[in-house]
Amino acid sequence: MTTLTPSLIGPELAALGDFDAQACMNCGICTAICPLSTDVLPRRLMRYAALGMAERVRQEEEAVFSCLLCRSCEENCPAGVHITENVRLLRRWLLEHPRRLN
Amino acid sequence: MALPTREVVGLLSDNLRMRGSVLPVPVRRATHWAREMGLPKGGDTVLYTGMMYQIVPYLERLGRLQARLGGSPLGPYLGLARVANRAVRGFGMRAVARPRPAERSEFEAVPANVARLLVQAGVVFGYLYEDDLYSGALTYDMGSDAVVAAHAQRVAAVLRSNHVRHVITIDPHTTTMLRSVFPRFVQPYDFDVRSYLEVLAERGLPAGHRPGTEAGSSGEVVVHDSCVYARYEGVVEAPRQLLTQAGLAVREPERAGRQTWCCGGPAESLYPAKAAAVASERVEQLRAAGTECVTMCPICLVNLRKAAKGSIAVRDISEYLMGARAETKAPV
Ligand code: SF4
Ligand code: SF4
Numbered sequence: 061m062t063t064l065t066p067s068l069i070g071p072e073l074a075a076l077g078d079f080d081a082q083a084c085m086n087c088g089i090c091t092a093i094c095p096l097s098t099d100v101l102p103r104r105l106m107r108y109a110a111l112g113m114a115e116r117v118r119q120e121e122e123a124v125f126s127c128l129l130c131r132s133c134e135e136n137c138p139a140g141v142h143i144t145e146n147v148r149l150l151r152r153w154l155l156e157h158p159r160r161l162n
Numbered sequence: 163m164a165l166p167t168r169e170v171v172g173l174l175s176d177n178l179r180m181r182g183s184v185l186p187v188p189v190r191r192a193t194h195w196a197r198e199m200g201l202p203k204g205g206d207t208v209l210y211t212g213m214m215y216q217i218v219p220y221l222e223r224l225g226r227l228q229a230r231l232g233g234s235p236l237g238p239y240l241g242l243a244r245v246a247n248r249a250v251r252g253f254g255m256r257a258v259a260r261p262r263p264a265e266r267s268e269f270e271a272v273p274a275n276v277a278r279l280l281v282q283a284g285v286v287f288g289y290l291y292e293d294d295l296y297s298g299a300l301t302y303d304m305g306s307d308a309v310v311a312a313h314a315q316r317v318a319a320v321l322r323s324n325h326v327r328h329v330i331t332i333d334p335h336t337t338t339m340l341r342s343v344f345p346r347f348v349q350p351y352d353f354d355v356r357s358y359l360e361v362l363a364e365r366g367l368p369a370g371h372r373p374g375t376e377a378g379s380s381g382e383v384v385v386h387d388s389c390v391y392a393r394y395e396g397v398v399e400a401p402r403q404l405l406t407q408a409g410l411a412v413r414e415p416e417r418a419g420r421q422t423w424c425c426g427g428p429a430e431s432l433y434p435a436k437a438a439a440v441a442s443e444r445v446e447q448l449r450a451a452g453t454e455c456v457t458m459c460p461i462c463l464v465n466l467r468k469a470a471k472g473s474i475a476v477r478d479i480s481e482y483l484m485g486a487r488a489e490t491k492a493p494v
Contacts, residue, residue, distance in 0.1 A: 077307075095424050095440045126433045128440070129303055130424035131393040152305030 065114035072157070073109065076149045081110040083139050090133030090143060098123050102133050102143045109150060117150060118159055124150050179309050189292050192216040195274035196289040199281075204324030205288035209280065209358070212297040212336030215272045218460040219261040221431070268478075269460060275480040276332045276358050283365045287330060293320045297339035303428065307347075314347040321353055329355045332480075334390035334397070334459050342394065357391070359458065359479070363400035367407040367483070382411040383482065384452040384474075386444070386466060387422035388459040396420075401458055401479055408483055415451040423447060426469070427461035441469035449474050456482055 073079040084106040091103040100123040108116040117124070127147045134143045192213060201209075280287060298313045317340070321329065331337040334357070341355035383405060391397040398419045405412050417423040426440030445466060448455045454475045457463045467476040 095426075095443065096429075096436060122433075125304075126429050126436055128389070128424045128426065128428040130389040130428070132389070132421070132424065135393050135420055148303065148305050150305075152307060155305055 062113060063115055065112045068109065068112040068114045068117070068153075073149055073153055076152050077145065078142060079109075079146055079149050080142050081106040081146050083141050084110055085139050087138060089136050089138065090141075093132050093136050095128065095130065095132060096126060098126070101127055102147065105150070106141065106143065106146065109146065118154065121154055124154060179312065187213050187216050187220060192270065193289070193291045193294065195270070195277065196291060199274070199277055201277065201287070201289040203288060203291055204326060205286075206325065207285070207287040207328040207330065208321075208324065208326050209273070209277055209287050209289055209332070210329045210336065210340065211273045211294055211332050212299075212339070213294060214297070214299075214333040214336050215269045215460045216266075217296065218464055219265045219269050222464050223261040223265065272460070272478055272480050273332060275484045279362060279480065279483055280330065280358060283362055283367075285330070285361060285365070288324075290320065290324060290326075293324065295320065297336040299335040299339050302339065302343060310343070311347040314344040318344065318348045318351065318353075327353060329353050330358050330361055331355060332358050334388040334395065335461070337397075338390050338394045357395070357397055357400070359391075359397060359400040359404060362483070363403045367404060379410070379482070379485065380454060381409070382413055382452055383454045383456045384413045384415050384448050385418065386415065386425070386448060386455050386457050386462055386476075387419055388457070388462055389422055389424050391458060392420050392422050401456075404483060405456065405479070408485075410482060413452045416447045425457075425459075425462040425465040427465040430461075430465060437465065438469060441465045445469045445474065 084103070086103065086107060088103050090106075091097070091099075091101065094101050100120050105117070105120060105123060107113075108120065124147060127144070129144045129147065131144050134141070137143060196209075277287075277289075295313075295317055297317070298310045301313075302310045329340055331340060337355065337357045340353070345351040385402060385405070387398065387401075391401075402412050415423075423444045424440055425444055426437035429437040429440065448466070449470075452474070454477070455466060455470075456477060456479050457466060458479045460478075463476060463478055470476055
């Protein structure tokens, strides 16, 4: 079951900086152009973040930290999403919010 | 994966906070060229290397050592953590990661080459010597904003105390940190920051350059744009203009300018296999356009050369521009 965590986008990521994954319209151009072609970067990652899917973001830690921050995606994004800054903020969020053990 | 990442980012941050660099580079040797040139300390305009070219051979050496020693896919990064940890505690990190002189000399020559090019173009500038601090680019990329904010304050204070208003940088990562990132952390931020490529392009190289002046050059070069120069800082025309003025025929690869393809370098420490795959793909694109590739970033230089395995020549742009300069000074 997928748990949505609305606070991921609101108080948590927005507090870290100009997080704008919500502007993503899910066209997939970024993923088509990404040199890593991981199937996660960057469209799905932007979706997970925009929907507040905190656990999914955590599961994609490798994708978040392997991003080259090359901006190839961002240069071609029709919605002007600041993808690389979002990835950087997700790194920060992951570092500052380690998984809580039950 | 989670624990090592946190550990490593923490260690890099510690080093930046405590030592002003992610890795300690021997400062005296790294600034020797400026002393030899008699550059004054500080002043209205300074050349700022951010130690980027000087650090890269050490990072590269660490990666190779770990690839040999460590079996895990995280080997290189964990090794960096271990060595960085020793550095923080004051142990002999340099002995572990010291690159051979031949590995260092090419990278150490770049700041001196850039300084000579600027002098020849009539630019008056000083240097900060031990205050030429690493920009914190790697730490910023990892998301450690609080550490970078403090570091930005430190760099700004150094610039102010040395009466600096204009900063000339030599690599894309230092350029974007000092020009686009630090103003977010330091207000007011009243420093004008430009890459030496922009400064030289504005002044123009003297007429009379000829192709093929750089040792072994065919006179035709394929330009590999740095992602950071092209897409973060909009530096696309300046290198082409300079190479053309230097008498070289500029060839464009399949992905060029603002659509350039990454060298893979940013993934090198954590995911070397991914970095190598991206670099190999880029080398194929470059090879399809020519036999000599010109780079303008030390990370691109190291990664593309490694991936090229000798199939194409990969050199820094300053080498080509210096070659052209040497030719103009010779009697005709
Ligand atoms: S290119 Fe932009 S709008 Fe399209 S999926 Fe990627 S982030 Fe979303
Ligand atoms: S910045 Fe990251 S997500 Fe975007 S194209 Fe480059 S590697 Fe892919």
